[in-house]
Amino acid sequence: MSCNSSGCQSNCHKSDDQLSDSPPPPPPPLAAANNSNNLCLKCKTNSPITPGSLSGDEARFCADCFRSNIYGKFRLAVTSHAMISPSDNVLVAFSGGPSSRVALQFVHGLQDRAQKNFEASKDKSLAVFGVGVAFIDESAAYPVSSDKVDGAIQDIRSVVSNLAPPTKQLHVFPIENIYATDSSDGKDRLTKLLDAVNDATGKEDLLLHLRMLALQKVASQNGYNRLVLGSCASRIACHVLAATVKGQGYSLSADIQYVDARWEIPVVLPLHDCTSQELNLLCHLDGLKTLQPFDSPPSGINGLISSFVNILQEENPSRECTILRTAGKLTPFEFNRIPETDDCNVPLAIRRRQKRYNLKTKESISSELFCPICNGPLKNCNSLKLSSLNSCQSSRFNAACCSSCQFQILPKDPSSMENFCSLLPQQVVDRAKLGNCRLREQIQDCLLSDSEDEN
Amino acid sequence: MEGNHEKARVRLCYLCNQRRAALKRPKTLEQICRECFYEVFEEEIHQVIVKNQLFKPGERIAIGASGGKDSTVLAYVLSELNRRHNYGLDLFLLSVDEGITGYRDDSLETVKRNELQYGLPLKIVSYKDLYGWTMDEIVKTIGLKNNCTFCGVFRRQALDRGAALLKVDKLVTGHNADDIAETVLLNILRGDIARLSRCTSITTGEDGPIPRCKPFKYTYEKEIVMYAYFKRLDYFSTECIYSPNAYRGFAREFIKDLERMRPRAILDIIKSGEDFRISTSTKMPEQGICERCGYISSQKWCKACVLLEGLNKGLPKLGIGRSRGLDNNHRKDVKQINGTKNIEGKQCGSLDF
Amino acid sequence: MQLTLEFGGGLELLCDSVKIHDVNVIPNLEADKLTMKDLLVWVRTNVIKERPEMFMKDDSVRPGVLVLVNDCDWELSGQLDTPLEEKDVVVFISTLHGG
Numbered sequence: 001m002s003c004n005s006s007g008c009q010s011n012c013h014k015s016d017d018q019l020s021d022s023p024p025p026p027p028p029p030l031a032a033a034n035n036s037n038n039l040c041l042k043c044k045t046n047s048p049i050t051p052g053s054l055s056g057d058e059a060r061f062c063a064d065c066f067r068s069n070i071y072g073k074f075r076l077a078v079t080s081h082a083m084i085s086p087s088d089n090v091l092v093a094f095s096g097g098p099s100s101r102v103a104l105q106f107v108h109g110l111q112d113r114a115q116k117n118f119e120a121s122k123d124k125s126l127a128v129f130g131v132g133v134a135f136i137d138e139s140a141a142y143p144v145s146s147d148k149v150d151g152a153i154q155d156i157r158s159v160v161s162n163l164a165p166p167t168k169q170l171h172v173f174p175i176e177n178i179y180a181t182d183s184s185d186g187k188d189r190l191t192k193l194l195d196a197v198n199d200a201t202g203k204e205d206l207l208l209h210l211r212m213l214a215l216q217k218v219a220s221q222n223g224y225n226r227l228v229l230g231s232c233a234s235r236i237a238c239h240v241l242a243a244t245v246k247g248q249g250y251s252l253s254a255d256i257q258y259v260d261a262r263w264e265i266p267v268v269l270p271l272h273d274c275t276s277q278e279l280n281l282l283c284h285l286d287g288l289k290t291l292q293p294f295d296s297p298p299s300g301i302n303g304l305i306s307s308f309v310n311i312l313q314e315e316n317p318s319r320e321c322t323i324l325r326t327a328g329k330l331t332p333f334e335f336n337r338i339p340e341t342d343d344c345n346v347p348l349a350i351r352r353r354q355k356r357y358n359l360k361t362k363e364s365i366s367s368e369l370f371c372p373i374c375n376g377p378l379k380n381c382n383s384l385k386l387s388s389l390n391s392c393q394s395s396r397f398n399a400a401c402c403s404s405c406q407f408q409i410l411p412k413d414p415s416s417m418e419n420f421c422s423l424l425p426q427q428v429v430d431r432a433k434l435g436n437c438r439l440r441e442q443i444q445d446c447l448l449s450d451s452e453d454e455n
Numbered sequence: 456m457e458g459n460h461e462k463a464r465v466r467l468c469y470l471c472n473q474r475r476a477a478l479k480r481p482k483t484l485e486q487i488c489r490e491c492f493y494e495v496f497e498e499e500i501h502q503v504i505v506k507n508q509l510f511k512p513g514e515r516i517a518i519g520a521s522g523g524k525d526s527t528v529l530a531y532v533l534s535e536l537n538r539r540h541n542y543g544l545d546l547f548l549l550s551v552d553e554g555i556t557g558y559r560d561d562s563l564e565t566v567k568r569n570e571l572q573y574g575l576p577l578k579i580v581s582y583k584d585l586y587g588w589t590m591d592e593i594v595k596t597i598g599l600k601n602n603c604t605f606c607g608v609f610r611r612q613a614l615d616r617g618a619a620l621l622k623v624d625k626l627v628t629g630h631n632a633d634d635i636a637e638t639v640l641l642n643i644l645r646g647d648i649a650r651l652s653r654c655t656s657i658t659t660g661e662d663g664p665i666p667r668c669k670p671f672k673y674t675y676e677k678e679i680v681m682y683a684y685f686k687r688l689d690y691f692s693t694e695c696i697y698s699p700n701a702y703r704g705f706a707r708e709f710i711k712d713l714e715r716m717r718p719r720a721i722l723d724i725i726k727s728g729e730d731f732r733i734s735t736s737t738k739m740p741e742q743g744i745c746e747r748c749g750y751i752s753s754q755k756w757c758k759a760c761v762l763l764e765g766l767n768k769g770l771p772k773l774g775i776g777r778s779r780g781l782d783n784n785h786r787k788d789v790k791q792i793n794g795t796k797n798i799e800g801k802q803c804g805s806l807d808f
Numbered sequence: 809m810q811l812t813l814e815f816g817g818g819l820e821l822l823c824d825s826v827k828i829h830d831v832n833v834i835p836n837l838e839a840d841k842l843t844m845k846d847l848l849v850w851v852r853t854n855v856i857k858e859r860p861e862m863f864m865k866d867d868s869v870r871p872g873v874l875v876l877v878n879d880c881d882w883e884l885s886g887q888l889d890t891p892l893e894e895k896d897v898v899v900f901i902s903t904l905h906g907g
Contacts, residue, residue: 330732477881486884680901685879
């Protein structure tokens with residue numbers, strides 16, 4: 001990896017990706033400069049960053065080497081998993097927090113470079129991928145003053161419009177718009193839906209699933225074909241433990257890969273290998289403004305896990321990475337890759353790379369059943385579900401869900417269950433129907449093969 | 456008085472609806488009386504045994520007995536069930552004497568009482584006899600660092616040797632649901648995918664000299680302790696004097712915090728452990744035989760022999776840490792567990808037993 | 809108020825290895841009754857001799873410590889709000905010690 005430090009003797013900075021839009025790096029802090037032995041681990045020239053509260057390995061790099069290291073991890077993730085192709089139209093999910101702020105900055109950096117290459121090339125053969133930004137307005141779910149939200153949206157507008165061209169469209173999407181646009185009571189329904197969940201952890205997780213629905217809707221309505229999330233290593237590490245604690249061991253490996261194409265619009269996680277400490281530091285160094293109008297500390301089980309991971313990090317700063325490494329050894333699903341494309345606009349190299357990563361055709365994708373709430377793949381249909389196919393709609397819905405959602409999200413008694421189902425967005429209901437159809441097919445297949453066995 | 460009446464009226468057993476409820480089951484959140492508790496507790500273990508075909512009639516079974524709550528309850532319940540359901544098992548108590556004054560000598564007294572109380576023959580194997588060293592002597596030589604590594608390796612082998620002496624077919628241990636959930640977490644935290652894939656199996660070591668199984672795999676620690684308390688079972692509950700921090704493990708504390716917030720989390724963790732998609736092609740170390748003592752080993756010498764060699768040569772660090780033992784094969788699987796780190800949880804006691 | 813306290817499962821080590829304590833707890837003057845919450849505070853100052861963090865966490869017992877009031881799981885009687893009466897027997901058992 002090259003070093004883009006101005007003081008770096010390797011002279012390689014020209015070849016590296018400069019983020020044209022980022023402000024000039026701040027001068028090295030004086031405190032560090034006092035000690036001449038205390039130099040950046042990598043370039044051995046500049047003073048390392050000495051941030052007030054951070055003391056991990058990242059603080060032993062100089063700002064430039066640190067920046068290029070993080071960007072390098074991002075770029076490696078993007079290229080090695082074919083996350084973005086020239087013909088793509090990419091939507092960056094932007095919450096205003098440090099992770100998605102960096103994701104936006106880096107995607108912008110990639111696009112900027114592609115744009116420069118495009119302008120420099122003679123034949124203009126390589127298209128420049130498009131970038132849009134989505135902000136989900138969750139006022140309906142949080143007790144936040146509308147002033148605060150309006151202010152945040154204004155700030156976000158200026159962040160997005162201040163990025164160098166090509167222009168990036170910002171989509172501000174109220175989360176209640178997951179309901180059909182013709183229904184005016186979306187906010188009301190959403191509140192009632194969330195109120196119907198008794199478990200604090202379940203409520204939080206349901207909102208997370210609804211946020212994904214919203215992002216998918218923005219992406220599909222506006223012609224995007226990739227959704228970039230800022231999920232970082234620290235966040236994924238927490239998810240690994242949370243999913244384990246919630247009994248979602250089977251579906252876990254679907255959630256933690258670089259690519260997740262079980263959604264209509266494939267989701268990619270280019271910051272998969274960056275820790276939140278690194279991303280926070282980068283925002284701090286580069287003066288990237290962060291704001292999170294809907295930031296609330298995780299509660300319930302999620303809160304317990306996040307404080308547990310914090311304690312672990314104190315004891316051993318690489319613990320998050322170890323957790324990630326363990327989870328990385330779990331077998332991913334077929335949909336954890338970018339679907340193959342026959343688009344001839346896509347350069348051959350990329351198509352070849354896809355061939356290498358794509359092992360099998362889509363057949364096995366369709367065999368998977370998904371929980372309509374969390375969209376987690378389900379482990380084998382069981383006989384319980386089989387019998388439920390002939391029962392009423394709400395109990396059919398219940399049976400289509402994973403055991404974790406059944407426990408922490410769905411109401412226990414049948415009458416509340418009916419009410420709950422009536423409050424769900426159409427996409428969720430459709431997912432359940434699709435699941436039931438697939439289940440019926442599978443059962444029929446099973447019955448067929450059973451009778452064959454008998455013969 | 457009125458309040459008391461109110462309480463008594465409300466708290467009737469969920470199952471018999473007659474007697475006063477005595478505890479809330481973490482597994483089901485039902486409030487049940489003592490008598491019904493005994494019944495469901497024992498019946499559930501019986502069902503686990505039957506469903507997983509843990510035993511065959513006529514088998515000789517050793518119960519790893521430390522004198523602690525888990526193995527004491529296991530010994531009691533197993534001998535009950537054996538009688539009640541005619542398993543046709545020959546049960547034995549098998550204890551390891553590590554040679555720790557003021558700890559194991561006391562807990563062995565408990566096991567000796569259990570021998571009489573339950574009428575189960577007891578076999579004690581000692582580190583002194585097997586290895587020539589007591590833990591007291593080992594600690595005198597190496598100090599309090601890494602002593603749990605020695606103890607863990609020696610105990611595992613001692614149990615197998617004891618089981619061989621008793622000519623048993625199987626060894627049962629008192630690992631409970633909390634222990635297994637904790638092990639799942641620890642294996643995630645330390646990146647050990649091989650152990651992660653097998654730590655939730657109810658039976659392990661079927662390729663080894665003596666298979667081990669865990670009839671308490673789905674049994675909550677809370678219920679084991681309640682059972683022991685209500686039945687006034689005689690068990691020993693002092694922490695090993697050489698690992699005073701063992702039970703302070705973050706993971707154990709985390710499990711207990713989780714249980715308080717959501718009791719079913721313990722079973723959910725075990726379910727996750729069973730469901731993880733782990734490809735079975737993960738390389739397992741090749742099993743061979745220790746050239747020195749004949750115990751199963753993936754190396755030229757087994758771990759215990761390597762450690763012993765170090766002790767006897769005055770090089771106690773031999774075999775500790777990431778060393779590769781005495782042979783120069785660069786096999787990756789010989790990574791040692793660092794027993795001194797807090798996060799590795801309780802090396803002593805129930806986990807490695 | 810005369811109460812019998814029993815410590816087991818290793819908790820007795822925190823109070824000079826004495827398992828059974830017959831104690832006289834004087835209820836708070838302001839409140840006319842004594843609850844488990846009050847008792848825990850009292851036990852912590854008057855009975856526990858060492859490592860109180862092994863016994864309590866925040867204002868309750870440490871997770872993993874079982875509590876029985878008159879041989880009944882305190883989870884059935886309201887945990888910290890469990891009212892105590894004359895001659896009640898309160899048992900604390902740790903589940904955290906060795907297996």
